[in-house]
Amino acid sequence: MHSFRYHQGQLFAENVPLQSLAEKHGTPLYVYSKATITGHFTRLDASLAKLNHLICYAVKANSNIAVLSTIAKLGGGFDIVSAGELYRVIKAGGDPAKCTFAGVGKTRDEIEYALKQGIYCFNAESEAELHYINQVAGELGMKAPVAVRVNPNVDAKTHAKITTGKSENKFGIDFDQILDVYARAAASCPHLVIKGLQMHIGSQLTNVAPFLEAVQKVIPLVTEVKAKYGIEFFSIGGGIGINYKQSLDSGDAAWWQENAEVHPLTVQAYAEAVVPHLEPLGLRILCEPGRFMVGNAGVMLTKVLYEKRGAAKVFKIVDAGMNDLIRPTLYEGWHQIVPLKQPADATVEKVDVVGPICESGDFLAQNREIPLVKAGEYLAVLSAGAYGFTMASNYNTRPMPAEILVDGDKATVVRERQTLEDVLKGEHLA
Numbered sequence: 001m002h003s004f005r006y007h008q009g010q011l012f013a014e015n016v017p018l019q020s021l022a023e024k025h026g027t028p029l030y031v032y033s034k035a036t037i038t039g040h041f042t043r044l045d046a047s048l049a050k051l052n053h054l055i056c057y058a059v060k061a062n063s064n065i066a067v068l069s070t071i072a073k074l075g076g077g078f079d080i081v082s083a084g085e086l087y088r089v090i091k092a093g094g095d096p097a098k099c100t101f102a103g104v105g106k107t108r109d110e111i112e113y114a115l116k117q118g119i120y121c122f123n124a125e126s127e128a129e130l131h132y133i134n135q136v137a138g139e140l141g142m143k144a145p146v147a148v149r150v151n152p153n154v155d156a157k158t159h160a161k162i163t164t165g166k167s168e169n170k171f172g173i174d175f176d177q178i179l180d181v182y183a184r185a186a187a188s189c190p191h192l193v194i195k196g197l198q199m200h201i202g203s204q205l206t207n208v209a210p211f212l213e214a215v216q217k218v219i220p221l222v223t224e225v226k227a228k229y230g231i232e233f234f235s236i237g238g239g240i241g242i243n244y245k246q247s248l249d250s251g252d253a254a255w256w257q258e259n260a261e262v263h264p265l266t267v268q269a270y271a272e273a274v275v276p277h278l279e280p281l282g283l284r285i286l287c288e289p290g291r292f293m294v295g296n297a298g299v300m301l302t303k304v305l306y307e308k309r310g311a312a313k314v315f316k317i318v319d320a321g322m323n324d325l326i327r328p329t330l331y332e333g334w335h336q337i338v339p340l341k342q343p344a345d346a347t348v349e350k351v352d353v354v355g356p357i358c359e360s361g362d363f364l365a366q367n368r369e370i371p372l373v374k375a376g377e378y379l380a381v382l383s384a385g386a387y388g389f390t391m392a393s394n395y396n397t398r399p400m401p402a403e404i405l406v407d408g409d410k411a412t413v414v415r416e417r418q419t420l421e422d423v424l425k426g427e428h429l430a
């Protein structure tokens with residue numbers, strides 16, 4: 001479900017024309033649709049209905065507190081990777097008791113903070129980390145709930161930089177070592193409560209096969225760990241991919257069902273494949289979707305500043321750079337780019353859409369056919385709701401863009417654009 005569509009020649013987010021937001025708030029600008037986020041959560045929740053389950057939204061995908069609050073109100077939990085993300089969840093009204101804490105390098109401060117806030121579970125990624133969590137909990141006179149992340153050595157068949165479940169990746173503990181790690185933790189870590197087992201094989205998976213392979217491979221392990229240590233949950237991680245090629249709403253919900261090829265991995269197909277294997281476990285099943293929840297729920301708006309017709313290429317120079325959206329240059333991420341005003345003329349031209357940053361890698365699209373747009377006109381970079389703003393930076397001392405949440409007719413600024421004062425805050429002369 002997407003809530004971005006053309007209506008009477010203009011691109012809308014729900015009932016709000018994006019051109020009006022760009023003119024009023026300036027660009028670059030992130031705009032999110034609350035209805036899309038709600039729709040995605042509800043669909044995933046419904047497709048997992050047969051399981052005792054908890055959706056722990058991966059905060060890293062989009063950590064705006066209005067987005068987190070939307071998910072918290074739907075009953076969602078959160079997968080966090082830092083004290084900062086936990087802090088955001090709490091500010092958003094989320095429940096720490098529904099938070100899992102992932103990541104290979106948790107620090108003492110982070111462990112202490114999460115323990116004191118009463119999170120649901122630490123997902124430990126090494127034996128050394130398990131021992132450290134045990135030590136910190138002991139020093140605080142507390143017990144730490146833990147799960148161990150297994151690295152199942154399954155190829156997620158996604159981009160190398162977002163593959164996490166192969167032995168050569170830094171994540172989790174090798175499949176063959178897991179049982180010994182649980183045994184040693186149970187024997188020598190009195191301040192730990194062994195609560196679960198976790199895995200996550202990668203991001204932007206567009207085929208169900210690797211999910212199924214990983215679940216089938218890990219289930220015997222889960223069964224054994226449950227029998228020995230009485231765990232209560234198994235987290236199957238996140239990774240459900242989205243369709244970057246078809247980011248606009250067709251205007252007809254049934255169309256999405258019928259045109260499965262434009263979204264090869266539907267949440268229904270995902271659930272149909274994995275739920276029958278998970279149900280007999282009799283455990284609470286957690287899943288940690290990030291991109292699925294918010295990816296298609298956001299766009300980044302940008303203005304064309306200049307056009308340059310060079311010997312080799314036509315460049316459309318826009319006011320958003322790789323500091324605002326790094327996915328194209330970091331992962332060869334492909335985002336559909338469309339004008340906010342639908343041109344009457346169907347002519348397209350092959351261009352590079354580039355930003356103002358002093359790097360050759362600063363592009364939003366290369367060799368892309370887009371409609372003719374002139375300086376002063378606006379473009380929308382679609383499916384930018386996940387890993388868009390959260391990966392933005394102040395590189396080239398550029399202020400971070402504003403974020404807006406649209407809900408029906410209402411558009412609310414949920415994060416102000418940074419001023420130059422904001423960017424320099426905390427910096428002093430020697």
Ligand SMILES: Cc1ncc(COP(=O)(O)O)c(C=O)c1O
Nearest residue numbers: 058203204238239288289290291
């Ligand atoms: C442990 C863990 N869980 C969940 C996610 C969310 O992934 P995605 O946004 O692909 O659903 C990630 C990121 O890949 C992750 O590392």
Ligand SMILES: N[C@@H](CCCC[NH3+])C(=O)O
Nearest residue numbers: 162203204327331386387
């Ligand atoms: N940042 C990545 C996804 C990484 C997932 C985090 N484990 C992206 O934009 O596709």
